[in-house]
Amino acid sequence: MRDVSIVGTGTTEFGVLDGGVKDLGSRAVARALRDAGVERPDVGALYVGNFVAGILEGQGAVGPIVADEVGLSGAPAMTTEGACASSGIALRQAQRAVASGEYDVVVAAGVESMTDAETPEFTRALGSAADRLTEGVTGLTFPGFYGIYLDRYMHEYGATREEVAAVSVKNRANGAKNPRARFREPVTTEEVVESRLVADPLRLYDCCPAADGASAVVLAASDLAGEFTDDPVEVLGTGHATGHNAAHRYADLTTLDATVDAAESAYAEAGIGPSDVDVVELHDCFTPAEIGDSEDLGFFEKGEGARAVAEGRTEVGGEVPINPSGGLLSKGHPVGATGIGQVYEVCRQLRGDHENQVEDAEVGLAHNLGGSGAVCTVTVLGRGDRR
Amino acid sequence: MSADEGVPEFPARVCVDCGTLYGHEPSVCRECGAETFETERLPGSARLYASTTIRVPGSDHQGQEPFVVGLVDVGNAVRVTARIEGIDAGDPDARPAPDSPLEYVGKRDGTFYFRPA
Numbered sequence: 001m002r003d004v005s006i007v008g009t010g011t012t013e014f015g016v017l018d019g020g021v022k023d024l025g026s027r028a029v030a031r032a033l034r035d036a037g038v039e040r041p042d043v044g045a046l047y048v049g050n051f052v053a054g055i056l057e058g059q060g061a062v063g064p065i066v067a068d069e070v071g072l073s074g075a076p077a078m079t080t081e082g083a084c085a086s087s088g089i090a091l092r093q094a095q096r097a098v099a100s101g102e103y104d105v106v107v108a109a110g111v112e113s114m115t116d117a118e119t120p121e122f123t124r125a126l127g128s129a130a131d132r133l134t135e136g137v138t139g140l141t142f143p144g145f146y147g148i149y150l151d152r153y154m155h156e157y158g159a160t161r162e163e164v165a166a167v168s169v170k171n172r173a174n175g176a177k178n179p180r181a182r183f184r185e186p187v188t189t190e191e192v193v194e195s196r197l198v199a200d201p202l203r204l205y206d207c208c209p210a211a212d213g214a215s216a217v218v219l220a221a222s223d224l225a226g227e228f229t230d231d232p233v234e235v236l237g238t239g240h241a242t243g244h245n246a247a248h249r250y251a252d253l254t255t256l257d258a259t260v261d262a263a264e265s266a267y268a269e270a271g272i273g274p275s276d277v278d279v280v281e282l283h284d285c286f287t288p289a290e291i292g293d294s295e296d297l298g299f300f301e302k303g304e305g306a307r308a309v310a311e312g313r314t315e316v317g318g319e320v321p322i323n324p325s326g327g328l329l330s331k332g333h334p335v336g337a338t339g340i341g342q343v344y345e346v347c348r349q350l351r352g353d354h355e356n357q358v359e360d361a362e363v364g365l366a367h368n369l370g371g372s373g374a375v376c377t378v379t380v381l382g383r384g385d386r387r
Numbered sequence: 388m389s390a391d392e393g394v395p396e397f398p399a400r401v402c403v404d405c406g407t408l409y410g411h412e413p414s415v416c417r418e419c420g421a422e423t424f425e426t427e428r429l430p431g432s433a434r435l436y437a438s439t440t441i442r443v444p445g446s447d448h449q450g451q452e453p454f455v456v457g458l459v460d461v462g463n464a465v466r467v468t469a470r471i472e473g474i475d476a477g478d479p480d481a482r483p484a485p486d487s488p489l490e491y492v493g494k495r496d497g498t499f500y501f502r503p504a
Contacts, residue, residue, distance in 0.1 A: 124445035134411040135468045137497040139441055139448035140456045147439030148458060155437065155485040200440040200479050248410065248458050248468045253437065 001099040004235045005384065007228035008036025008218035011344045014332040015182040016115045017212040021053045021336075025066040025111035028214035028337075032107060033070070036218040036228045040070075043218075044103025046077040047094045049087025049110035050336035051370075055125040056117045062336075066109065081336075083129035084285065086110060087215070088339030088368030088377030092240045094219050104224055109216035110341065112334035122210055126335065129371035131246040143207055145247055145372055146286035147199030153254050153288055154201070159306035161201065165192035166310040167287040168205050171323050174316065175330020177355045180341075182211045182332035192287075206287040211332025215340040217347070225384070232384040233347045236272070236363070239265030243373040256373035259296035263367070266378040267298075272363060274298035277380070279349045279358040280320060281342035282367040284327040293367055294322060297378070316356050324349065324356035339368035343379060350383040394490045396428035397461045397499075410465030410499075431491030433461045433501055435483050440476055453477050459489055459501050473502030 010031025012024055025048060033040070048063040059065065067077035080089040087110025094108035114122050126142050140148075153159060169189055175181040187205055195204040218228070225232040243258030244250055250257075267273055274297060282297065284290035291305035299320045300308045308314060314322035325331055325345040328338060346364035348354040366379045400409045404421035415422050438457030441448070448454075455471040472492065475481045483489070488504040 119443065120446035120449050123443065124447055127445045133497070136447075138456050138468050138470055139444055139451060139454060139498075140439075140468060141441055141443065141445055143443065144439045144441050144456055147441075148437045148456070151439060152437035152485055196442075197440070197479060198443050200442070200482060202439070246411075246468060248466045251466075253458070 002101060003222035004095045004098045004219050005222045005225040005232035006217045006235065006347055007220045007225050007232050008032045008038060009344050009347050010035055011180060011215040011341060012213050013180050014211040014213035014334055014341065020057050020113045021050060021059055021062050021111045022065050022069055024113060024212060024214040025062065025109055026069040028111065028216040029066060029070045029107055029109050032216035032218050038105055038218055038228060040072055042105050043072055043075050044106050045075055045097055046072055046107045046109070047080055047090035048077065049080045049090040049339060050112060051081055051083055051086045052112065052114065052122070052125040052335060055128065056122060057113055062111065082375040083370030084333070084335045085339055085368045085370030085375045085377050086336040088379065089240060091217065091340055091343060091379060092238045092377050095235050095238050098219050098221055105218065105220045107216060107218050108340060109214065110337035110339055111214035112336040113212045114210040114334060115212050129374065134248065135246045141199060143199035143202055143286065146288050147202040148247055149253055149292065150201055150288040153292065156254055157303035157306070161193050162189055163306040163310040164287050164291060165189045167284060167290045168192045168329055170309060170315060171284060171327040171329040174324050174356050175326020178326045178330065181326045181330040182209055183330045202286060208285050208328035208333040211334045213332065213334035213337045213341060215337050215344045217340060217343060231351050233350050234382040234384055235379065236382045237266040237269030237380040239263060239378040241265065241376055243376065245372060245374050247372050254292060255302065256292060256296055256369065258373050258376035259293060259367065259369060262376040262378040263297050266380045270380040272380065277363050277365045278361040279324060279346060279364045280322045281325055281327070281345050282322060283369040284323055284329050285333055290322065290327065297365070297367060316358055321358045324354065324358060339366065339377060342366040342368060343381070346381050350381060394431035395493055397431050397491045398426045399429050399461065399465050400424040401427040408464050410461060410467035429462050429464055432504065433459050433489040433491060435485060435487045435489050436460055436466065437485045438471055438482055440479070440482055455482055461491070467499050469499035469501050471502065472500055
């Protein structure tokens with residue numbers, strides 16, 4: 001297996017944007033190609049993560065549609081779909097395709113367009129990631145999944161609503177400085193715990209907003225990276241695991257096995273452990289998700305994540321900076337784009353030009369989760385000159 | 388007098404080949420791959436693992452909100468996702484706490500219903 005590096009990145013803002021998935025995806029891919037200085041004939045393949053375009057926009061074949069639009073006809077293009085982890089999967093497949101020697105240069109992208117839909121419509125579309133026959137019929141939504149999760153988490157570990165709200169307070173403060181974020185106003189603990197109930201005990205400011213957006217990266221074999229950039233980011237390791245297709249499938253809902261397993265794979269491939277990670281972008285679709293993820297990724301013991309965030313240990317200057325981008329809670333969650341959007345933010349950290357820069361960040365981690373913890377990808381990235 | 392008197396039995400499914408019990412109808416047996424199941428009736432006493440009140444439903448369930456969905460352990464045998472009824476769903480303080488006792492009510496439109504015991 002060859003070492004693989006990211007040699008170009010491109011993104012749109014995340015927010016309420018004009019255009020559908022063809023427009024947004026094509027812009028992100030074109031920007032990444034321009035950043036890398038890659039000629040189109042040199043692109044071996046294109047992987048595009050997308051989840052709900054078929055449901056909300058009536059647009060299928062997103063990978064090939066985007067490929068032709070950006071001048072990549074001829075190259076194999078495909079859509080990867082794993083709910084909200086769709087583009088984490090795209091990156092993982094792209095890395096494998098280069099590492100195997102099949103291609104020297106591959107583009108991985110993610111795209112979603114959601115804000116034209118009314119809330120009940122996109123709530124239904126996102127709910128399609130849960131097993132329709134056992135859970136969809138009950139009316140359980142994704143905020144509802146994390147409402148149940150939080151109900152049990154607080155019961156098991158004694159976490160308080162105020163501690164959990166600290167996730168939103170931290171991430172919204174970070175997002176205030178990120179020009180790519182949909183929400184750029186900070187919130188207080190009081191505003192979170194007094195916002196209206198969505199899926200008890202989850203409240204509105206515990207929930208990430210929907211968004212439109214697209215992100216892309218160009219990957220190349222590391223020994224060719226110097227042809228494209230002086231500042232490559234190494235893909236040190238990736239993991240991709242399957243968890244459970246419904247909430248009732250977990251014996252312990254407060255541990256999402258897919259995250260544990262994907263992290264174990266990614267850490268092993270990178271040859272590092274959680275204590276070596278300098279900056280983290282993880283899947284904070286809801287406040288309790290960030291708390292559980294921070295434990296399942298190995299940064300804190302189970303049951304300590306809520307206290308850790310309330311104590312400031314995950315702020316930009318803390319021991320484990322988590323979501324300095326503002327996370328999904330601030331950036332918004334254009335579901336198919338989120339995974340590579342996270343990778344984009346980590347690349348900026350490792351290149352030293354992030355708006356919320358973590359000092360001397362050399363190793364970063366991106367964690368992307370889909371469905372009821374049904375699918376997870378973890379990507380470990382390293383600054384090109386760290387060795 | 389049985390604690391379960393008057394409580395309907397819960398219709399679990401059991402793999403005819405290996406005996407694995409399921410709460411929801413399986414597509415195939417996760418343990419042995421078999422495709423044939425029979426109903427095995429369990430006492431309808433149950434326990435709530437955790438729950439939520441859905442106040443912003445998807446378009447398929449609009450108009451039903453607020454409603455409570457929970458994970459329910461039937462006996463110590465199976466866990467299912469179900470609706471919880473018999474409480475004031477609009478009252479945040481009325482939702483039963485994790486580990487509260489429940490009893491089976493029945494199945495309507497593909498969904499299991501339980502209520503506080």
